[in-house]
Amino acid sequence: MVCPRKQSLNILGLGYSVGTNGSVVTGDVIVIKTFAELNRRSREIRGKFVVYNYDFNSYDESVAYKLHGASRASKYGAIGALIRSTTPFSNSLPHTGLQIYSKNVRKIPAVSITVEDAELFGRLAARGINITVSLSMEARMDADRVSRNTVSEITGSTKPDEIVLVSGHLDSWDVGQGAMDDGGGAFISWRALSVIKKLGLRPKRTVQSVLWTGEEMGYNGVQQYAQKHINDLNKISIAMESDMGTFTPTGITYSGRNLTAQCIINELLSLLKPINASQLKIGREDGPDIELLVEKGVPGASLDTRNDRYFYYHHTAGDTMSMMSTRDLDLCTAVWAAIAYGLASIDDQLPR
Ligand SMILES: [Zn+2]
CATH class of the missing domain: 3.40.630.10 (Zn peptidases)
Structure with a gap:
């Protein structure tokens, strides 16, 4: 986070995520609670990082943000998705896992952030404070290899x-x-x-x-x-x-x-x-x-x-x-x- 103050965020790339190709991507943040809110505010998304700070009820209910959050945000022109870790409890650790790009969507970085950081973003946004984030990520896919049961x-x-x-x-x-x-x-x-x-x-x-x-x-x-x-x-x-x-x-x-x-x-x-x-x-x-x-x-x-x-x-x-x-x-x-x-x-x- 570079605005409103400098703070490192403990992140993990999600499965199949693209990286930032050696560059640093900087942009403003929009904090979203639900997919319904994402759709409602679709015109505010372009050129921004979408932070998903959903309410956690159960894993099965919340896992959709991890699985599809990046694709849904990309549809509206987001430059990256920062997704609250799918867990009922946190000690400031990000949780990784599978995410899936839908077809015909521009692949944007899909990042897991900690519950603590997601809630921090939520509090700042609720006070109308502008948040800016810089992201650098080395993620890449290697060729398939043989593995065995x-x-x-x-x-x-x-x-x-x-x-x-x-x-x-x-x-x-x-x-x-x-x-x-x-x-x-x-x-x-x-x-x-x-x-x-x-x-x-x-x-x-x-x-x-x-x-x-x-x-x-x-x-x-x-x-x-x-x-x-x-x-x-x-x-x-x-x-x-x-x-x-x-x-x-x-x-x-x-x-x-x-x-x-x-x-x-x-x-x-x-x-x-x-x-x-x-x-x-x-x-x-x-x-x-x-x-x-x-x-x-x-x-x-x-x-x-x-x-x-x-x-x-x-x-x-x-x-x-x-x-x-x-x-x-x-x-x-x-x-x-x-x-x-x-x-x-x-x-x-x-x-x-
Ligand atoms: Zn398992």
Whole structure:
């Protein structure tokens, strides 16, 4: 910020954003609360930076500003979009994440700013104070490269072609360590298999652990998997995913409609009462990767945990091992291993 005073802003580029091509872009700021306000004030946008200082209610509700804020602003001639981080809590850290340019729109820099800075802009603008910002950003896209899903299996003893799938994604944003998003989900999906193996158990069906690649850039790994296995998706009993944190587990959410299947899962979950993780929720599971498999008819499940703090760390430099709990990881692994082993060991494939 160069006017009304000099202040550095802690920013992160959003996914696929263009940079400023080695130059410094300077312009006035207009602060917007909602897309409706953006449309209403469309004639004031040209040549300015649009700051989105929306009220945060939930991630799902607010994520549209991150995803589409730059494109919407560009339509009215903005020179950049500075977008409030999508989080209910802030310690002055910007949160990055995917943003998408719509077709036929001029690509302008898409930048995440902290909640604190967004609110500062909001206060200054409310007092009618002119705000000017200078932005320099090195963002660029490199050429695509080959990446791979990491797949490991315990081959089923009598039905090796039938699969129970546990998963998390292996890629992460380039700040922090991605320990929570989604190191935790990847860890328990890997570890569940080693627990089953260490216990000397051999399920009837194959338990497959998939660590997806390219989730953050747009679900590249699962798209490849679905394409490759399109003819044997009916052999997958269930696709499980953990991508909403591995905090203290409470149970799972199951998306399948079949009542017998729900009953079987409920029965299995009751075994987890000693660790208070026996809650079954029926409904849309929270698995961005497996969603593609669910759309193609595979029943899906996601891990439920006490994850109120998930978005505090999500896509920030704060997503490190320090916020992870080894005990919670063990408990989540137990849920994953027990459900996967149980469903891989029952006589019939989980009905759908
Ligand atoms: Zn994730």
